[in-house]
Amino acid sequence: MGRLCSLTVLDGWEPTQRDGDRRSGRREVIDRLRARQDLLDAGDRGLLKGYLEAGSSFDELARLAGTSRSAMCRRVHRVIHRLCDETYVRCAADPERFPAAELAVIRDYFVRGLPLTRICREHRLYYRRARALVDKAYRFARENRTE
Numbered sequence: 001m002g003r004l005c006s007l008t009v010l011d012g013w014e015p016t017q018r019d020g021d022r023r024s025g026r027r028e029v030i031d032r033l034r035a036r037q038d039l040l041d042a043g044d045r046g047l048l049k050g051y052l053e054a055g056s057s058f059d060e061l062a063r064l065a066g067t068s069r070s071a072m073c074r075r076v077h078r079v080i081h082r083l084c085d086e087t088y089v090r091c092a093a094d095p096e097r098f099p100a101a102e103l104a105v106i107r108d109y110f111v112r113g114l115p116l117t118r119i120c121r122e123h124r125l126y127y128r129r130a131r132a133l134v135d136k137a138y139r140f141a142r143e144n145r146t147e
Contacts, residue, residue: 029084036083039111044079051076082113087141097140105130106137 030052037045050056050064062072088110091098098106105123108114109130114122116130123130 033080033083036089036111039083039088039107040079041112044075044112047072047076048079048083078113082111085110086145087137090141090144091137094140098137102133102136105133109134110137 033048033052037048040048047061047065050061058069058073058076061076062069065072088107091106092103095103101123105119105125108119108122109116116127116134119125120127120130
């Protein structure tokens with residue numbers, strides 16, 4: 001697998017397409033990631049910048065973080081997948097339907113990747129309420145999908 005190969009999967013590019021199309025698709029995804037990297041916490045943002053902008057390998061990032069290469073690879077790919085998910089962006093675009101408190105829960109779940117139990121602790125919510133907000137966001141994003 002080549003560098004940034006997961007980005008082709010995220011953007012839905014087939015291996016049979018011309019190289020120019022794949023490169024432009026990768027560029028679009030990288031631009032989308034750069035635009036959304038401010039949504040991440042400092043640790044994940046630093047990893048993403050090291051991977052995309054500095055061109056650091058997983059070995060280099062793992063050495064700096066004091067973890068294994070495979071764990072670093074998993075973490076970077078999870079960050080990429082979370083940023084490419086459109087659910088939070090669609091919910092944030094409709095502030096009338098999602099007030100700031102609800103949007104904070106949705107961001108913690110979809111962008112930061114926090115488990116619902118931790119989100120409930122941090123936002124002082126019951127688990128059922130947090131789960132209902134996440135389900136509401138899923139439904140809203142699915143209904144407002146741009147094709």
